[in-house]
Amino acid sequence: MTPPLVAGVDIGNATTEVVLADATTGTPVAWDRTMTRGAKGSPSSVQGAAALVRRLARRVSGTVALAAVAPLRPVRTSAATVPEPPPDTGRFRVLTAGVSSPGGSGVGIGRPVPLDEVPASGEPVVALVAVGYREAAARLRALLSAGAPIVAVLLAADEARLVANRLGAPVPIVDGVDLAAVAGSALVAVEVAEPGRPLRSLTDPLFLATSFGATSFGAVPADSGALRRVARQLADVSSAVVTVGGSASDVSSEPLPSRVWTPDGAVSLAEAARLLADARPGAFARYALDGGDPIVVADLAVVDVGALASSLLFRAGTNEGGYALAGLLPTAGPVPADVLLGSALGVPVVCATSEATAAHVGAVTTPGAPPDAVVVDLGGGTVDVVRPEGERVVAGGGDLLTAAVALGLGVTRGAAEWAKRGPAVRLETPQLATQEDGDKTFLPVPQQAGAVGWLAAPGPAGLLPISVRIGPAEWRSFRLALKQAVLGTAVRRGLQDGVTGTVLVVGGPAGDDEVLRIVDAVLPDGVGLGRGNVAGALGHRYAVAWGLALAALAAL
Known part of the structure; x- marks a missing residue:
């Protein structure tokens, strides 16, 4: 029986x-x-x-x-991401940066002129091309041979390399450009770096000031800060188009500021993220996004993804960054x-x-495990620190980490769910991968040719391509920093009253191979640590x- x-x-x-x-x-x-x-x-x-x-x-x-x-x-949680607002670049504008297939190389600054109106001589011009690559290449080659002052070319179509291969001159060419947005500008600066190299000229604020200032505009004191912000946006790209005059960056269209209420008053998301590590659970009582109505929370976690990426010199591109938030909402009995x-x-x-x-x-x-161990239960929306005498619940867990990874990599949350879990590789060939420690590994199953060159993480059906911009070592540093900012900070807040003896880590995220090093970093010396095996x-x-x-x- x-x-x-x-x-x-x-x-x-x-x-x-x-x-x-x-x-x-x-x-x-x-x-x-x-x-x-x-x-x-x-x-x-x-x-x-x-x-x-x-x-x-x-x-x-x-x-x-x-x-x-x-x-x-019920523990109700909410997760949200807030993109980084565009920097105020004054009368200067980064029109495009980091296109996938620019052509030529070098830098050129000139007045934007449609291809049909390129002068035979005179001041430098940037040709604006709306026709196909065969016609464009033939006409540009003829103009350059005749001495036309073309210093750069902007294409509407995705054909920069096709034009460059037929031009016979090292003129920087950027494609996929909104020509109407360029046409109203007074001057345009275009740079294309050699393959694998960063920009040299457009990341130099003094070069930009000299190039744009040597015109009738004259020097404007506010330009110094604006040009530094322009250069900062271009630090990790190999092609860019910057304009001056015409349509400047529109900071007036930015949303109203997001705020977090602390015991000392309302602060920005950036300040809240900085204060979080030392904030007691419940210290952040309300938050509002983009000027919306305040949302009351029992606790709040904020991660400044952009600042974290910048501190690591992470190759985040020009559009990533922002804030990831997780709120612990008040509940009924x-x-x-x-x-x-x-x-x-x-x-x-x-x-x-x-x-x-x-x-x-x-x-x-x-x-x-000793009977008086402190148990850290890592969940999707919260981290619970449980002692024999009671518990403390703080916002932040696996869901917040997923949101932060998605924001930092510029991928979907579905892809981020897999990317966050551990080491990734870069696919060198369909059957050869580079590990995060630099070792080369032959893959048991060939990958698709289109994934070659991509950073890939183990996914539900094999390797999942997640980024083509960064390498395995860069991703390792950023991934561990995000885990420390999310999980490490939550554990630290839950243990603010001190801890002795042994800490046991349980819950879904405890299966992460890297989680023990994250928890270890916030524990004092002399405290034991282990993963639960119930x-x-x-x-x-x-x-x-x-x-x-x-x-x-x-x-x-």
Whole structure:
């Protein structure tokens, strides 16, 4: 006869975990997880948990005699990203930068002129070309041979290299340009660097000032700061077009500022990100994005992705950066979980004291863990620090890390979910990859030729290309810095009252191979650290569920 089973049921905000234990031996016999149906504490979430319990019981041909659940207090979180506002470049404008296939090389500054109106002589001009590459190359070659003062070429179509290969002169050519936006400018500066090299002239504010100032505009004191901001935008690209006069950068169209309210008043997102590491949970009570209505939160985490990238000299391009936020929203009281689950399962259900208590009881069954260990439960929306005497919940977790990675790399959150997890490679050929430590590795399965040259991370169906701009070593530095800013900061805030003894890390993100070094960086010397292996067999995910199963065993 099959011995009766008990079930520990952990209904979380994102996933639901269940562990079945043998009521006779007290050992786990089956465990699994599923996505939580609907909101935590809703009838659908309880029905989904009950379905998982029944499925596991059928798997081991057993019968559940008793279940345990914790009071379901929904933890509502929100994640948002705010792009970096464009810098105020005054009467100067970065029209385009970092196109994928520029042509020629060098730098040219001149008056923008349509191809049909290029003069035979006179002051330097930048030719604006709207025709196809065959006609454009023939006409430009004839004009240059006749001595026309063409110092650069801007194309509407994506044909810069086709034109450059037929021109016979090292004129910088940039394609994919909005010619109408250029036509109204007084002067245009165009630079194309040699392959693999950064820009040299347009990243020099004095060069820009001299080139643009040697006209009827004269020197304007405000130009110094504006030109430095222009040059700063072009630090990691190999082609650019900068204009002066006409349509300057429109800072008046920027959204109203985003704000975070602290005990000392409202501050910017950048200031909130700087203050976060030392802010006590709940110190940030409200926030507003783009001048919208304030949103009340129980806690808030803010990551300045752009500042982090700049501090690492990360090759983030010209349009990345901004802020990633995660808010812990106020919630109502707990719902009667034992009543709901008992009705769904048709068996008695006991209600544990709290999820925090269950997490601690389950986590310390890790072999070698002391009974008074501090448990750090890393979740999708929050990080819970659980001690024997209570818990502290702070905003920030796996979802915030995903949002920050997506913002920093300029990829979707789906791609960021895979990219954040660990080391990536650069595909040198369909079968050869460079690791983050520089080692070369032959791949067991050839990759698509179109992925060659891309940074790629392990994905759901093989290697997933994520960026063509950066190398593996750069991504390693940025990835670890983002994890420190998100997970490390959350753990530090949760441990502000001090910590001694041993820290156990559990929860979904605890499976990240790099997470222990992140937590270690915020712990004082003399504190032990380890990843949970619940009951010596369940790994890092099932601390709450196993703690509840133990509560059910004790209630038999």
